[in-house]
Amino acid sequence: MQNLLHNLNPEQLAAVTLPAQSALILAGAGSGKTRVLTTRIAWLIQTGQVSPGGILAVTFTNKAAKEMQARLSAMLPINTRGMWIGTFHGLCNRLLRAHYRDAALPQTFQILDSQDQLSAIKRLLKQNNIDDEKYPPRNLMYFINSAKEQGLRPHEVDAYDDFNRKFVQLYEMYEQQCQREGVVDFAELLLRTYELLSRNQPLREHYQRRFSHILVDEFQDTNDLQYKWLKLMAGQHGAVFAVGDDDQSIYAFRGANVGNMMAFERDYNVQNLIKLEQNYRSHGHILDSANCLIAHNSKRLGKNLRTDAGHGEPLRVYEASSDLQEAQWIIEETKSLIGEGMSRSEIAILYRSNAQSRVIEHALFTAGIPYRVYGGQRFFERAEIKHAIAYLQLMDNPHNDSAFLRVVNFPTRGIGARSLEQLQDAARQYGISLYAAVAYVAGKAGTSLGGFVKLIESARFETQNLPLQEMVKVVLERSGLMMHYQSDKDGADRIENLEQLVSAAMLFVSEEGFGIDTPALAGPKAQAVAGAGITTADGVEIVDADAPLHTVMSPLSAFLSHASLEAGDNQAQVGQDALQLMTVHSAKGLEFDAVFITGLEEGLFPHENSQQEQGGLEEERRLMYVAITRAKKRLYLSFSQTRMLHGQTRYNMKSRFLDELPDECLKWLSPQVQHRWFGHTAKAAWDDAPQAGANAIAQQFSGKDIGWKAGETVFHQKFGEGVIVNIEGGGGNARAHINFGRHGMKLLDLGVAKLQKVTNA
């Protein structure tokens, strides 16, 4: 016991050892959140308050779930494999497999990832001759997902106008299509499980009894359905231990509702609210800046981070003349950090949007500095992998039309649009899947399609007794995928990926406890483990969904779920010591010795699209808060006067977030190019000057030229600071478009408007 709890600070200790009641832990950035969560579980088990089977720990990402599992294994002398630790979606998948009949799903139901879902929607629209200009597939997808995330089925959605009614109708048709095909999307996993448990009393009560302790990570990221799901799981007596940070809520755009934290406090009458405010990550100036920035938000539960570390270095702020020069500056600074002995992997370069990485990558590449970009394409999202998976999907569930269409003519086997049209007509006529409809198509089309069906069937027959990895191997050959990429001159990488799929299958099978000799199609062992089952009042035997996957599904089904739920690594070349490039979103949860936050410009960060959204600015500010709190020792902030975006040069003003940081924490670095336009370089002693000094207004220039140039920052009595975007006309009647940020774009007569030059740094 002693060793479990030692080194916890008073708040952490209080949280870990709370009585078995619901609690809300407000865990600030770098306050030891994961440690509290895992120690809480270990403590509950070690003190005998709960058995491992009584714990349900829910996370959002597979990474977080794995980390929790790993830490627990280190803390406890028991096998943590049997514990229910996973993502919302992973846990739902497991439950639905075990209770597939009650959930009205085929045993081999398959999971659509977002790509699959979008193509399913496009197919639906095309099939029903619906104008996708008027009803864009993306919007429909968003509509469907947000309805599901609120727990709403089509008939429950408020259809307030004709347009909306059409969406509702399409939502209904989409559902029918999914049901027919035996596929579920991500939101459906949650909703189906929720409905299963709310309708089935014995089942619900069984799980409610079982899970006496429910622990939730990143609670601020839960959506409405996830909140309802948790509530249902907990029942009247379950203790929910929710850990989160309202200031780090940055996923509202995908349905997360910070309001769930307040709702939780109210609904559960939470007596135990503990704030973890002691930060173990960042130096003082960095933390003070973060606190000061986030204080500008109004809707907060209230929290202020503190540290025992000293002030440390000031935040260095740099104004570049262009995005290229910003990248150049980053390189100079990283070189000097590396020179000081910092390792490259401890330096992160953050940006608001992916488009910004290109310039930086180019500069790093030219300079020969190794770097790693996060957020690229992931393993299971690669086209060749998706193709291979589609063959496997058809072998497990031939009614998956998406999978059918993906590979029916890939590699090409002479089945074109006309044959498929015929097939789709037949399928529609009989209300069956494309695969089943093949039998009804006659003539030449029928022959080539029949060949495809034979291919799938014989592949299934040949591999029925083979373990998964062998099955994958056979499928790669029999499908012709290997051959196809072998004859492709740029196919080498794809071949390599396909070979990696075989290793992935092998690894999966051994890690998930299937045994590497188990046939891929062997049914779940759950039925055999009768002891785990319970019998309900009406005599129905319930086979309990035990934690390990092999008790509820076949290796193939499990692997296919895995491919959808865990798209794999999205980081390139792991291993070598490289700079870390990523968006601010993907940096959440990580920490680095040194962090660069780049592109701090109005329109970029905060992003212009956030202005229209309710609460958009506050979310952007939380995003900035997340970015700042990633840094341990050094923080660099930069913005640029000009930037190439979407093939156009943009002139942005510096981000308002820079103005929201305390002057005494900042050190403005001298700009190099500020006054080159006027033939001389102002070399003020700015190096150590705080912002106020650097913001000094330069004297007005007079002379023959009009004295203004695009990209310059100016000051206007009424509109404040703005950036000249372009100048039209000349001499006495020159006019300029000036971007005043919050006040919008203005067209001003340069002869009339009383503008002052601003040389802000």
Add this chain to the structure above:
DNA sequence: AAGTAGAATCTTTTT
């Protein structure tokens, strides 16, 4: 039926 040229679009992202 398959490959190629022009047009539209473009925050953030996990499951």
Add this chain to the structure above:
DNA sequence: GATTCTACTT
């Protein structure tokens, strides 16, 4: 600027 989708050609 770069990708992705549609329309057109062969």
